Amino acid sequence: MDGCIAYGDCNTEGLKGYREKLWPEMVAEQAGLALTNCGHTMCTTRELRHYAADFPPGNFQLAFIQYGLVDSWVTFRGAPYVLYYPDSPGRKIARKLVKKLKKWARKFRLQQRLGEREQVPLDKYLATIAAVVRSAPQTRFVLVATPFNLDEPRNPRIRRYNQALESLAGREPNAVFADASERLWESRKRTMMADGTHLAADGHRIMAEAVINALSH
Numbered sequence: 001m002d003g004c005i006a007y008g009d010c011n012t013e014g015l016k017g018y019r020e021k022l023w024p025e026m027v028a029e030q031a032g033l034a035l036t037n038c039g040h041t042m043c044t045t046r047e048l049r050h051y052a053a054d055f056p057p058g059n060f061q062l063a064f065i066q067y068g069l070v071d072s073w074v075t076f077r078g079a080p081y082v083l084y085y086p087d088s089p090g091r092k093i094a095r096k097l098v099k100k101l102k103k104w105a106r107k108f109r110l111q112q113r114l115g116e117r118e119q120v121p122l123d124k125y126l127a128t129i130a131a132v133v134r135s136a137p138q139t140r141f142v143l144v145a146t147p148f149n150l151d152e153p154r155n156p157r158i159r160r161y162n163q164a165l166e167s168l169a170g171r172e173p174n175a176v177f178a179d180a181s182e183r184l185w186e187s188r189k190r191t192m193m194a195d196g197t198h199l200a201a202d203g204h205r206i207m208a209e210a211v212i213n214a215l216s217h
Helices: 023-031 045-054 089-107 110-114 122-134 152-171 181-186 201-215
Strands: 004-008 035-039 062-066 074-076 116-118 140-144 175-178
Touching (some): 004 023, 023 035, 045 122, 122 152, 175 201
């Protein structure tokens, strides 16, 4: 059991073309561990199940889990979901069709007609993360809060997922919780990119500091 692994979404993978160090890289460097980065843009805890099967956390000394941005995203009830990992040509085509369907759904206000739900409901989000943590009792996990978004109506749900993630970490003996969301938000003009979602260099630094601090307790 050696090294560390990061499972997460776009702020774990880093924006395409981003040249600065990512928060998982900073933490791994501080810990003196080799990093396997399984961050994947647009991914949810649905993909986490597959990543954890292909890259088992029990093979690593330390594991980071950072999902919630897309999990907490609201869509219309019954909306299809196509995995980003493992990927295939068929799934790429299917995602394009789903994107068109959702555009059509917004036009005809299907959320109001059919009701709405999160992309991954909170209970399923927590159950998946808990299963991964419990699958590797000798691995130390850091459950990492999702940064708030400049699209502010999204933030109450992000906060709810973060709070639930903190509670989960408190129940698992091999997990700690790292939360930089408030600090990132207070300095959002310099910690967030203009797209409102991706962390800038200062954001990655602050996120890394929160994870390192959580590991020290």
